Amino acid sequence: xxxxxxxxxxxxxxxxxxxxxxxxxxxxxxxxxxxxxxxxxxxxxxxxxxxxxxxxxxxxxxxxxxxxxxxxxxxxxxxxxxxxxxxxxxxxxxxxxxxxxxxxxxxxxxxxxxxxxxxxxxxxxxxxxxxxxxxxxxxxxxxxxxxxxxxxxxxxxxxxxxxxxxxxxxxxxxxxxxxxxxxxxxxxxxxxxxxxxx
Amino acid sequence: xxxxxxxxxxxxxxxxxxxxxxxxxxxxxxxxxxxxxxxxxxxxxxxxxxxxxxxxxxxxxxxxxxxxxxxxxxxxxxxxxxxxxxxxxxxxxxxxxxxxxxxxxxxxxxxxxxxxxxxxxxxxxxxxxxxxxxxxxxxxxxxxxxxxxxxxxxxxxxxxxxxxxxxxxxxxxxxxxxxxxxxxxxxxxxxxxxxxxxxxxxxxxxxxxxxxxxxxxxxxxxxxxxxxxxxx
Numbered sequence: 001x002x003x004x005x006x007x008x009x010x011x012x013x014x015x016x017x018x019x020x021x022x023x024x025x026x027x028x029x030x031x032x033x034x035x036x037x038x039x040x041x042x043x044x045x046x047x048x049x050x051x052x053x054x055x056x057x058x059x060x061x062x063x064x065x066x067x068x069x070x071x072x073x074x075x076x077x078x079x080x081x082x083x084x085x086x087x088x089x090x091x092x093x094x095x096x097x098x099x100x101x102x103x104x105x106x107x108x109x110x111x112x113x114x115x116x117x118x119x120x121x122x123x124x125x126x127x128x129x130x131x132x133x134x135x136x137x138x139x140x141x142x143x144x145x146x147x148x149x150x151x152x153x154x155x156x157x158x159x160x161x162x163x164x165x166x167x168x169x170x171x172x173x174x175x176x177x178x179x180x181x182x183x184x185x186x187x188x189x190x191x192x193x194x195x196x197x198x
Numbered sequence: 199x200x201x202x203x204x205x206x207x208x209x210x211x212x213x214x215x216x217x218x219x220x221x222x223x224x225x226x227x228x229x230x231x232x233x234x235x236x237x238x239x240x241x242x243x244x245x246x247x248x249x250x251x252x253x254x255x256x257x258x259x260x261x262x263x264x265x266x267x268x269x270x271x272x273x274x275x276x277x278x279x280x281x282x283x284x285x286x287x288x289x290x291x292x293x294x295x296x297x298x299x300x301x302x303x304x305x306x307x308x309x310x311x312x313x314x315x316x317x318x319x320x321x322x323x324x325x326x327x328x329x330x331x332x333x334x335x336x337x338x339x340x341x342x343x344x345x346x347x348x349x350x351x352x353x354x355x356x357x358x359x360x361x362x363x364x365x366x367x368x369x370x371x372x373x374x375x376x377x378x379x380x381x382x383x384x385x386x387x388x389x390x391x392x393x394x395x396x397x398x399x400x401x402x403x404x405x406x407x408x409x410x411x412x413x414x415x416x417x418x419x420x421x422x423x424x425x426x427x428x429x430x
Contacts, residue, residue, distance in 0.1 A: 113412075116412035152409070153337070154412065157417075164417070
């Protein structure tokens with residue numbers, strides 16, 4: 001896993017930092033699962049980078065952008081619009097660990113289902129190039145976060161499946177290709193026993 | 199009870215027919231429809247050829263004459279096509295037996311008085327979706343089959359007519375164990391039809407309390423394979 005991560009292109013500052021970090025990853029680092037909704041002072045994407053690098057994130061108490069049923073319905077409506085879904089998810093999860101909150105169960109199931117049914121079918125029939133990769137890897141980052149804390153093996157196996165499906169020489173040609181690097185880093189953490197403070 | 203075996207291939211439907219034709223109070227038919235991506239004409243011709251070959255094989259005259267005694271119905275369109283739905287309604291089936299490759303729209307399901315039965319190789323409501331035999335083994339849960347009336351969701355139909363544990367411990371590979379379970383479809387259809395023909399047919403509720411499972415990674419399949427080998 002780490003070897004594959006280290007072999008990825010380091011075309012951004014984050015990818016470079018992650019590469020250096022994973023030369024000797026800090027596996028004793030821990031996440032604390034939030035008991036309440038928290039807002040990050042930085043964007044979802046920067047927070048994901050911080051989580052992958054085991055860096056701290058400045059947080060404040062907050063509330064979700066909208067009622068959970070409403071967000072779920074909007075997410076369903078955006079199921080065939082990856083650009084819109086990317087914006088929805090990054091806006092809602094400025095602190096990505098909020099994805100672990102009990103209120104997000106239906107949303108986690110929906111994200112998992114889309115990855116393992118519709119996206120998987122398209123990728124297997126065509127290629128990774130046939131799906132919008134920023135949206136795909138953002139959702140895989142979120143599922144990796146869930147997999148790290150969950151005893152529900154469906155989440156870690158979704159990561160296993162995509163890891164097996166992903167050609168080792170392929171790299172996204174998108175706005176945020178580093179989401180593949182962070183996905184592999186978070187997957188590595190999910191595979192590390194007792195990574196999370198439960 | 200009028201029962202239609204819904205299939206795309208005559209041979210797969212006939213496998214079911216052969217094991218159910220002697221059920222009392224059961225008027226059994228084979229309903230063949232083309233697959234969505236296949237030309238209807240090619241589908242009919244292929245099935246007709248299979249019927250002719252099948253009728254020449256050594257078996258009782260009663261069975262080999264199935265194609266010629268109006269027990270086989272060809273639908274010219276896919277099963278969900280409005281023309282097919284209209285034809286199914288005219289045929290006034292009580293129950294459909296799912297043996298085709300697709301999933302059904304609501305209009306098709308409601309063309310059957312009671313619905314369409316599906317033999318699912320997992321114990322509902324816990325195990326919905328794909329690779330459920332493997333997931334059951336991985337989680338050290340019993341393996342089994344549930345026959346339920348389908349709805350338009352994935353293994354979410356509310357009425358489970360019968361569910362039973364099935365022992366697969368005598369198989370050392372995932373594919374063999376799965377094939378064994380799939381080949382029990384006629385046995386379980388028979389049990390379910392007996393329940394439906396009984397004086398007071400009851401059902402268990404598929405309450406959605408389980409999870410939907412997905413196709414399993416090679417990594418976890420390897421673990422399941424080891425579990426099967428260790429059990430033997």
